[in-house]
Each structure stands twice: as C-alpha cells, then as structure tokens.
Amino acid sequence: NAGVTQTPKFQVLKTGQSMTLQCAQDMNHEYMSWYRQDPGMGLRLIHYSVGAGITDQGEVPNGYNVSRSTTEDFPLRLLSAAPSQTSVYFCASSYSDGQPQHFGDGTRLSIL
Amino acid sequence: GNSVTQMEGPVTLSEEAFLTINCTYTATGYPSLFWYVQYPGEGLQLLLKATKADDKGSNKGFEATYRKETTSFHLEKGSVQVSDSAVYFCALIFNDYKLSFGAGTTVTVRA
Numbered sequence: 001n002a003g004v005t006q007t008p009k010f011q012v013l014k015t016g017q018s019m020t021l022q023c024a025q026d027m028n029h030e031y032m033s034w035y036r037q038d039p040g041m042g043l044r045l046i047h048y049s050v051g052a053g054i055t056d057q058g059e060v061p062n063g064y065n066v067s068r069s070t071t072e073d074f075p076l077r078l079l080s081a082a083p084s085q086t087s088v089y090f091c092a093s094s095y096s097d098g099q100p101q102h103f104g105d106g107t108r109l110s111i112l
Numbered sequence: 113g114n115s116v117t118q119m120e121g122p123v124t125l126s127e128e129a130f131l132t133i134n135c136t137y138t139a140t141g142y143p144s145l146f147w148y149v150q151y152p153g154e155g156l157q158l159l160l161k162a163t164k165a166d167d168k169g170s171n172k173g174f175e176a177t178y179r180k181e182t183t184s185f186h187l188e189k190g191s192v193q194v195s196d197s198a199v200y201f202c203a204l205i206f207n208d209y210k211l212s213f214g215a216g217t218t219v220t221v222r223a
Contacts, residue, residue, distance in 0.1 A: 004155075033210070033211075035211075035213075040120065040215055040216075041215060042116075042201060042213035042214050042215045042216050043156075043201070043211070043213045044213075045210055045211070048210060058210065090155055090156065092156075092211075100146060100158045100161055101158075101211060102158075103148075103155040103156040103157070104155050105154055105155040106154075106155050
C-alpha cells in the first residue's frame with residue numbers, strides 16, 4: 001500500500017536549471033496538491049488539482065508549473081530554479097473536499 | 113480569509129510531563145480542524161480531527177476539542193514520551209480541498 005510517493009528525496013540544482021518533482025498516488029484520490037515547507041512558515045500551498053485535466057494556483061504559485069494528465073500523477077515543474085525555491089516540497093492527496101489529506105515523505109531541494 | 117495561529121515554540125519537556133499546544137483559527141463559517149504530526153525526516157501524518165463544534169478528536173493519547181466560542185483547537189497530552197518528539201501542525205479546511213496550516217510547533221521530549 002504505497003500511498004503518496006514522491007521522487008527524488010533529495011536534489012541539488014544550480015540557479016537557472018530546470019527540474020520536475022514527481023508525485024504519484026495509488027488511492028484513486030481526485031484531489032492532489034503541492035506544498036512547500038519553510039522554517040517558521042508552516043506549509044504553503046503552491047498548486048492543486050481537483051481532478052485530471054484541472055489545476056489551479058494556490059498561495060505561492062510563482063515559478064512553478066503543474067499538469068494533471070492522469071488521476072495518479074501530479075508533477076511539479078521548476079522552469080528556472082532560483083535560490084528562493086530552496087525548500088522541502090510535499091505532495092498530498094485526498095478523496096474529496098473536507099477530508100484529511102495524505103502526504104508523501106517530501107523532496108528536499110537546494111538551489112545554489 | 114481562513115488562517116491558523118499556533119504557538120510556535122520550540123517546546124522542551126521532560127518525559128511524563130503535560131503538553132499543551134495552543135491553536136486558534138479565523139474562518140468564515142465552521143471549518144474542519146486537524147492536527148498533523150511530522151516526525152524527523154518524514155512527511156506529515158494526520159494525528160486527529162474534528163469536524164463540528166464541541167467535537168473531540170483523539171489519537172495516541174492526544175486530544176483536542178473544537179471550541180467554536182473561542183475559535184480554538186488546542187492539542188493536549190497528559191504524559192508525553194520521548195517518541196512524541198516531533199513538529200505539530202494545526203490546520204483547517206473550509207468547504208474546499210485547501211488546507212491552511214499554522215507555522216508548526218517543535219516539541220522535544222527529554223528522557
């Protein structure tokens with residue numbers, strides 16, 4: 001029972017590089033989301049999706065893109081990494097609105 | 113908009129001490145309230161939840177009561193263990209999928 005799987009667990013990038021953080025869930029959840037966790041700020045919502053083909057912006061979307069071509073996958077793309085994007089990124093999913101979300105183990109990203 | 117304010121800490125306790133982490137919220141209407149826990153190096157896990165006023169969520173010896181009159185959802189445990197050392201997050205959802213989190217409280221329990 002894998003739940004929410006994030007890859008990679010760690011990544012170091014240089015400023016200006018691009019990369020994709022992967023997120024997959026096997027629970028047939030409609031809702032998926034991406035958060036970033038920074039010290040003293042809790043988790044902040046980057047982007048979310050309420051179903052395949054539907055995405056929307058959260059609280060801090062700038063510098064990030066998402067797509068949702070399948071129910072299972074919700075990748076997060078950094079097109080041109082900046083040091084301000086150094087953070088721990090969490091993907092989460094839930095079955096329906098108002099329900100608790102299931103979180104992945106996170107991706108720790110450092111931008112030099 | 114919806115927001116959560118929680119005691120930031122850090123909090124350091126001895127084993128078997130009583131733990132309280134304060135959480136208050138601002139929301140239009142009546143949100144669902146959650147406590148999540150993050151153990152070192154791991155993702156967030158749901159600890160407990162309450163969906164309406166006066167509900168009490170409980171799990172692993174932790175409790176929190178949804179207080180509409182004080183817009184609060186304080187987390188309590190009567191006797192903490194070293195294994196309770198973690199970061200605790202208060203959060204809410206109101207009529208949608210988007211969680212609003214507090215800043216998190218780091219709790220360290222010493223043997």
